[in-house]
């Protein structure tokens with residue numbers, strides 16, 4: 001990147017369709033769909049002789065003109081200090097880790113400005129105004145980022161991934177997000193930054209989807225990140241050496257395989273204006289698991305079998321669409337029949353449907369025994385009502401479950417907003433305008449973020 005050159009990137013949000021809780025264990029694979037809602041960031045940089053060390057400004061104008069300004073120096077281990085004592089742990093940990101990974105003697109540019117933008121679907125649209133240009137439309141809120149309700153698409157993971165990409169581009173002029181090695185570096189750095197910012201080591205499926213797109217995912221061992229040393233301000237190189245080894249040389253032993261929904265099918269997300277704490281749910285399920293061994297192990301094994309059946313069914317349906325398009329199209333047509341046809345006559349669909357129903361049944365049993373609201377009764381009622389509509393194949397409470405959202409697999413032409421319009425059973429549901437994303441992190445045209453003006 002030459003002086004004042006500008007680059008922009010974006011990374012998608014996620015929905016964990018199969019693998020909630022089990023994905024925390026490195027034995028089990030999950031199925032994550034990357035979403036069309038993306039977090040964007042545009043980086044520009046300059047060499048400023050008047051500035052000592054490095055200055056990084058990150059702006060988020062959509063959220064009450066939020067901004068964070070950091071000063072950092074190599075001799076202080078590139079620990080970023082916010083000049084107004086504001087905190088944004090995700091931004092801080094990205095700056096800390098990217099600078100410590102490259103650990104540059106001299107930075108090519110010492111004044112870095114990153115402007116972030118997030119697509120509308122990540123947050124509640126209440127009280128927003130829209131700003132547009134020829135290419136994009138973004139919601140502008142009157143509140144700071146931490147006070148705006150989220151829809152659960154993984155805003156911090158997409159942000160962490162796209163900020164990591166921007167800062168890597170700043171320190172590595174030839175960064176190319178189509179290059180698999182560069183992508184692995186971005187992924188690994190973003191995982192470290194996200195875990196440190198969250199203060200816990202989750203499964204990382206959200207960072208993996210933000211980087212690679214829709215995937216079958218199996219996690220890394222948590223010790224990889226837990227064993228990193230803390231910054232030693234006397235011997236600052238120690239963290240760099242350990243991080244460099246972890247990012248470039250350690251065996252992460254993760255499994256990441258691209259997967260797409262079969263043609264003619266789509267994911268539909270409904271935001272259920274309510275909230276659940278993933279951290280509390282995970283702790284409650286863990287306690288239930290530990291107190292109910294070995295039976296809880298058997299339950300997880302059973303869920304795992306069904307998760308794999310879901311992944312296999314999706315893969316087989318995609319294969320069928322190219323090996324026997326005629327049969328595949330007739331399957332889609334019969335799913336769309338109104339009143340809803342009996343899907344028993346379509347084994348490929350019944351397999352998927354039954355595997356999902358079994359996963360839900362087992363999670364309902366865990367819900368009852370543990371008290372963790374993974375599939376609460378209100379969500380069961382909602383999902384069961386959705387399943388009655390023609391065009392709807394299956395539905396789950398995504399991710400950790402709870403009251404936040406529902407995710408459905410339907411045919412392309414199914415319009416849930418239209419089907420449920422004015423229906424009091426769906427009063428609490430806002431259908432999100434998201435579809436499956438085609439890519440993970442991708443380069444964008446910086447001109448697409450210029451001159452945003454009120455609609």
Ligand SMILES: Nc1ncnc2c1ncn2[C@@H]1O[C@H](COP(=O)(O)OP(=O)(O)O)[C@@H](O)[C@H]1O
Pocket residue numbers: 060063088089090116117118145146150152153154155156157159
């Ligand atoms: N557009 C944004 N600009 C700046 N910070 C953001 C933005 N989106 C998310 N964040 C950061 O991520 C935090 C939300 O993370 P978290 O509570 O883990 O939610 P999520 O489940 O959506 O990732 C915010 O408080 C903020 O620190």
Ligand SMILES: C[C@@](O)(CCOP(=O)(O)OP(=O)(O)O)CC(=O)O
Pocket residue numbers: 015016019020021022023024152153154202203204205278282398399400401
């Ligand atoms: C329980 C989990 O396996 C899945 C949680 O999925 P969500 O999509 O609900 O996650 P958040 O966006 O962080 O709330 C925990 C994990 O994998 O880290």
